Amino acid sequence: MNILIWILIIALFVLSFVGLIFPIIPSVLVLWGGFLLYAFMLGSLSIWFWIGAGLLTVIILCADIIASQYFVKKYGGSKWGERMAAVGVIIGSFIYPPFGLILVPFLLVFITEFSSSKNGQHACKVAVASLVAFLSSTFAKFMIQLILIVWFMIEIIW
Numbered sequence: 001m002n003i004l005i006w007i008l009i010i011a012l013f014v015l016s017f018v019g020l021i022f023p024i025i026p027s028v029l030v031l032w033g034g035f036l037l038y039a040f041m042l043g044s045l046s047i048w049f050w051i052g053a054g055l056l057t058v059i060i061l062c063a064d065i066i067a068s069q070y071f072v073k074k075y076g077g078s079k080w081g082e083r084m085a086a087v088g089v090i091i092g093s094f095i096y097p098p099f100g101l102i103l104v105p106f107l108l109v110f111i112t113e114f115s116s117s118k119n120g121q122h123a124c125k126v127a128v129a130s131l132v133a134f135l136s137s138t139f140a141k142f143m144i145q146l147i148l149i150v151w152f153m154i155e156i157i158w
Contacts, residue, residue: 005041009034022093051154063137071133077126084108085130
């Protein structure tokens, strides 16, 4: 039985990284599913782990919002540009992933900004900014998820 539970925990951890490519999969919730499965079925985790995991989870959830707002606003993007970037990530995850995640938001933001400003250079800058925001937030989420998994492994070994 323990082997089956460990297989499920590992599968949930792997699935949490798949969620970085397919945003329809809630990466953080899947990761927590692995933690909770361990805690309820195999052993306990320290209060420090749960507090740290909670804080890092908040950072993961804020990573997209912070990165998107920072980069898009820095280059003069509109609220509609931000919204189209988010829509583009969701749609792009189903269109030839992982390349759809890069191309679809870029194109949607470019079209949105170009239609509102009629300035191709400005639209391109904002589209590139939204791309940088997505890539940087995805990298941040990847690193934090990796930290959480390593911390989890250290916690159960010691």
